[in-house]
Amino acid sequence: MPSSPATGAIPVLTGSYTTDSGGDGPGIAALLLDPATGRLAYDDEVKPLAVSGASFLAAHPSLDVVYSTNETETGTVSAVARVGDGTLSPLGDPASSGGANPCHLTVHPSGEWLLTANYGSDIAPGTVAVHRLGADGHLLEPTDLVVHQGSGPVTGRQEGSHAHQVLLDPAGRFVLATDLGADAVLTYRLDTVTGTLEQAAVNRMRTGSGPRHLAFAPGGELVLSADELSSTVTCHRYDATDGTLTALSSAPATTAKDIVNQPGGIVASPCGRFVWVTNRGADTIAAFRLVGTALEPLGEVPAGGTWPRGLALVDGHLLVANQHSGTLATLRVLQDGTLDRPHQPISAPSVVCALAL
Template identity: 75%
Template sequence: MPTRSSTDEVAVLTGSYTPDSGGDGAGIAALRLAPGTGHLAHDTGVPPVPVSGASFLAAHPRLDVVYSTNETDPGTVSALVRHDDGQLSPLGGPLSSGGANPCHLTVHPEGGWLLTANYGSDTAPGSVAVHRLDADGRPVELTDIAVHEGSGPVAGRQENSHAHQVLVDPAGRYVLATDLGADAVFTYRLDTRTGTLERTAVNRLRPGSGPRHLAFAPGGELVFSADELSSTVTCHRYDTGTGTLTGLSSVPATAVPDITNQPGGIVASPCGRFVWVTNRGADTVAAFRVTGTTLEPIDEMSAGGTWPRGLTYADDHLLVANQHSGTFVALRVLDDGALRQAGPAMSVPSVVCALVL
């Protein structure tokens, strides 16, 4: 993606659930963020693109190509070219994700492979799929599907494995996949010649915790998990040599009492001093200070809507996607890690994620 100056407006794409995927959103919409004020505005020059079930977006590391999950059963993934004027157009048609309800995806740093987490369903297990990308960034071949096994103690949520995120560690050595249903993080090596995954470890986390997403601290020696089912945030030691996690400490994700809460998105600050998490139920964004290997709550404020799912860092702001209220909000990050709302909420129906370009 092209670079920009510090005074340029920041281009942001949002992903939403569409009517065929249980929402009322448009798919992918374009917004602009003013870095000085945090003011958000729709990019009126870029019409929304009707991508089905656009629950997560990712960018190619070198090409002007954006990828989207199509969270349906069976699932697919889509690629779009971003032109110089910001317009988006499909790059080929959707391809099978190799599973049900794909909910997260990322491009391997080498640029040749797309990795997708399939949440699965009541009957289909969670899995991680690999697609080969051609020289233009187009997904052209499904090269591997790694199926997860396991379950957990939470009735109605953990009868089966449910992959929820796939990411590459900061060193580019291992592929990690969280599994909410199996209370685990699966570690793989990706063979970049063949596009196949070799499982090297299964990191068993606290029973009933339901790990949803991970966020690495700078340097990669600590990684933080948003634990959806236990409503906690956990600090783990990450072994860069083996791709394994060791749990060190956990804190409640919210201080709001007597409420059923499910953490959603999680972000670690570029400086490594802070972690933020969205809380669906409490409808807040909570801030934590990293002190050694522990997390200290320092702030918690309204998410600016209901059911905040996605959380994205952008130029000293956090962008919050409030799914149920259909509102998209920018929160300013203060020097001490605390948060303040930067401007009015934008209406983006069924919004669940954002991608900063």
């Protein structure tokens, strides 16, 4: 393995598909990012942890605990503690995710609740689950399970509901759950005493768009969506009083022609002026400037591999998880929102997400 970057490096965890989930990755691996150069290296002091189908990772807000989806038909979620020098250790046994193929999760700011989006399968609908968390971060009992309903016009992808992301708004008042299969974003209130969800709104998205992931712009007034099935990026007005979304503008996610392209991860800049999205198919990262509520394309750069899925903004760099090529790439963000071409990618078999700590 390569030597570690200089002192001051940022710890990064990656999640990957494992042999029992259709990949050849290790599960969760530990790396270090040198923020001065964008260079990545494996942390030689921390052994990978075999977590089945670790397709998305989320950190506890106050504890050295990370949660992972275990994306299989018999879906589970895992809690992982970081101890000592960053060593990864299971924190209790995996718990049922409440559905098939869990693909996204998030921790409530209180640290008391874990919310999970289960994509479902050809025969099982998408669901959103809530688990209570213990004082040390371990998984306790499930407290609610919401079953999504609906479908869309895209054959092979929208015969049923497919929950793809669960996201808290900046005020922590509402939970937004995207449903790729039903062309909808469902808004819930989380009862922080009982851990139950109450539906507050159903936001209908453009027919056949397949909303995958959302990103809030700073301030919480605008929400950007990566629309997987229509290969678009859409800017929405968010009403924090009732959790509703109103589409304002949209732009193609890529300029590439004659290919099937599926946007994946989406990130908004801390200044609120820029948005970046991964393009699976075009194998690029596209940059956009927000001009008011309009999306102005700033161009695309190679993703540093094939099938870029997860995207994370870390100290002025975008980390790109290229699933099919098994590479993790670093792209430096320039002042005008455009991107440098990738730093030398590092090998990361079946990588699908990255989480900076």
